[in-house]
Amino acid sequence: MAIDLRSDFVARPTAKMVEAMAEAANRPTGFGLREDQTVARLERLAAETLGKADALYVPTCTMANQIAIHLHCRPGENFLTEADAHVVTSEAAALVPDDAQRARIAMVLQENTHVCSGGRVLTYEQMAAITELARARAVPVHLDGSRIFNAAIALARPASDLAALADSISFSLNKGLGAPLGAILAGPKALIAEAVRVQQMFGGGWRPAGIPAAAGIVALETMIDRLEEDHRHARQLADGLAAITGLAFDAPAESNIVLVRPTVMEVEPLAAALAEQDILALPFGRCLRLVTHHEVTATVVAKTLAAFRAVLAGGDNSA
Numbered sequence: 001m002a003i004d005l006r007s008d009f010v011a012r013p014t015a016k017m018v019e020a021m022a023e024a025a026n027r028p029t030g031f032g033l034r035e036d037q038t039v040a041r042l043e044r045l046a047a048e049t050l051g052k053a054d055a056l057y058v059p060t061c062t063m064a065n066q067i068a069i070h071l072h073c074r075p076g077e078n079f080l081t082e083a084d085a086h087v088v089t090s091e092a093a094a095l096v097p098d099d100a101q102r103a104r105i106a107m108v109l110q111e112n113t114h115v116c117s118g119g120r121v122l123t124y125e126q127m128a129a130i131t132e133l134a135r136a137r138a139v140p141v142h143l144d145g146s147r148i149f150n151a152a153i154a155l156a157r158p159a160s161d162l163a164a165l166a167d168s169i170s171f172s173l174n175k176g177l178g179a180p181l182g183a184i185l186a187g188p189k190a191l192i193a194e195a196v197r198v199q200q201m202f203g204g205g206w207r208p209a210g211i212p213a214a215a216g217i218v219a220l221e222t223m224i225d226r227l228e229e230d231h232r233h234a235r236q237l238a239d240g241l242a243a244i245t246g247l248a249f250d251a252p253a254e255s256n257i258v259l260v261r262p263t264v265m266e267v268e269p270l271a272a273a274l275a276e277q278d279i280l281a282l283p284f285g286r287c288l289r290l291v292t293h294h295e296v297t298a299t300v301v302a303k304t305l306a307a308f309r310a311v312l313a314g315g316d317n318s319a
Helices: 015-025 037-050 061-072 088-094 124-136 148-155 159-163 189-201 210-222 227-242 267-276 298-313
Strands: 054-058 078-080 105-111 141-144 168-172 183-187 257-262 282-284 287-291
Touching (some): 037 054, 037 159, 054 061, 061 189, 105 124, 124 159, 148 168, 183 189, 227 287, 267 287
Parallel strands (some): 105 141, 141 168
C-alpha cells in the first residue's frame, strides 16, 4: 500500500473514532439544526477547549472561515491577511485610518500554522502584536486555525491562549486530529447564533451530523497531545532529506509539514518517480510537500527516505 504524505487529511480515523461513530449511529438524531446531542457535546467541548463562549460544527474549515468573513465583513469592505504566503506581521501597516475614498478594513485574518510557508508557526508575540493593532482600531480578528493545535504544541501553550487573541476562530477536525471530516467555528454566543443562519444559507446545515461528530469528540479528547509525535517525525524526515544530495530547504520544519526543494530534478518528475516507489508527495510550487500524521511512524519515515535516495541516485543531474 502506498504511503500518502500529501496531507494529514488522508489519515484514516482511529479505531476509537470508528467505535464512537458506530455507537452514535444507534442513537436518535436531532431534527433541528442544533438538536443532535452528540453534535451539541462536540460543540461544548470545542468551545471549552478554546476558551470561547460557543462553537458551531460545520462540514469544512473553508466553510467556517467563509462564515466568519461573511459575519465580520459587509459588501464593499475589505479584510486584511497575509499576501504571497508571508506571515501576517509584515502586513500590519495596511491597517490605516478610515478614509471615505477607500474600502474600510472590517477584519484582520491571521493563520496559524501557516500552510503555504510549510507549516510555519507564528509566535504568540507576533499574533498578539497584530491583535493589539487591530483592536486599537476596533477591528475584529479572525484566526484561521485549521491546524491551531499543531501551533499550540509547537509553542508549548494551550490553544486557548492563541484563541484569546481572536474574536472568532476556526479549526479542522480532519487534519492533524485525524477525524474523518468536519470543522469548528468558535466565538461569542451572539456571533455563533448568527453563524447558524449563515451556515444554513451556505448549504452547511447538514443532518444527521452526530455520526462524524462522535469522531470529532474522540479527536479532541485523544489526539491533541500526540501531535508532538507528528512534529518529531517531520523533523526526522527533514533531517534525513537534508542529508541527501539534490535536495534543499528554504524553511525549517516547525510543525507537521515539510517542504523540500529538489535541485537536480524538476518537482513533477520527482513526485512521479516517488509514486512508483509507493510514496505520494504533493508538488507545491518549487517544492514537494510531505505532511506527517498519526499513521506516519518511524518506519514510514525510513521508507520515505529510502525512496528519495533511490530516486535521486538515478536522477537527471543535468537540470
